[in-house]
């Protein structure tokens with residue numbers, strides 16, 4: 001199971017579509033993120049950083065933010081600790097935007113271009129791996145979890161921040177209306193790609209619920225799995241340790 005954008009027939013086509021779509025919205029990505037979430041996306045990333053702060057405090061720790069996009073989580077991880085932080089993404093225009101921020105902030109973080117399903121990273125070499133709003137877009141969730149596990153040292157932690165389904169049915173209906181009607185209209189108008197912002201609610205709808213994702217993490221070899229819903233369950237943060 002993984003993302004299946006409309007019109008794609010296999011994993012290769014789906015990955016190409018996802019890369020192209022993010023490439024087309026990269027210049028407006030941050031603006032739209034903050035606008036469409038009413039700036040709450042900053043809080044979601046800040047909460048993620050807070051939950052992994054004990055790892056960040058260790059100057060020896062090695063951290064990778066995969067699907068880093070324009071680099072916001074990566075830069076926050078670096079700012080809140082002393083660990084070495086890297087960022088990777090398979091979409092070049094997103095990395096160009098991230099690179100501009102890295103330079104502007106005189107950041108120590110390094111970026112590299114890579115598919116999250118085939119990371120050019122040694123086995124068991126990382127203490128923490130984070131992925132914010134990227135996991136949903138992978139063409140195979142199982143392969144994604146296996147790759148996260150492969151690069152973590154035993155005891156290392158994975159943090160997956162992702163959209164989810166609000167458990168309250170009334171709120172879920174309201175949110176569905178917002179994400180299907182309002183979000184594609186505003187996102188499409190500003191980014192010039194209505195397709196991208198129609199994909200977003202569709203990909204969230206098809207994504208496993210929070211309990212289901214926790215079970216998938218368990219099956220992939222993670223333990224001590226815990227998740228917290230944020231903002232009425234629009235988003236869930238899953239944490240798990242490599243066994």
Ligand SMILES: C[S@@+](CC[C@H](N)C(=O)[O-])C[C@H]1O[C@@H](n2cnc3c(N)ncnc32)[C@H](O)[C@@H]1O
Nearest residue numbers: 022067068069089090091115116132133134137
């Ligand atoms: C919604 S953006 C999230 C960016 C950033 N993490 C954030 O919090 O704003 C999703 C990112 O995942 C990247 N992505 C999706 N599938 C990927 C894959 N298989 N390998 C690497 N990056 C991927 C996209 O290129 C995009 O930059």
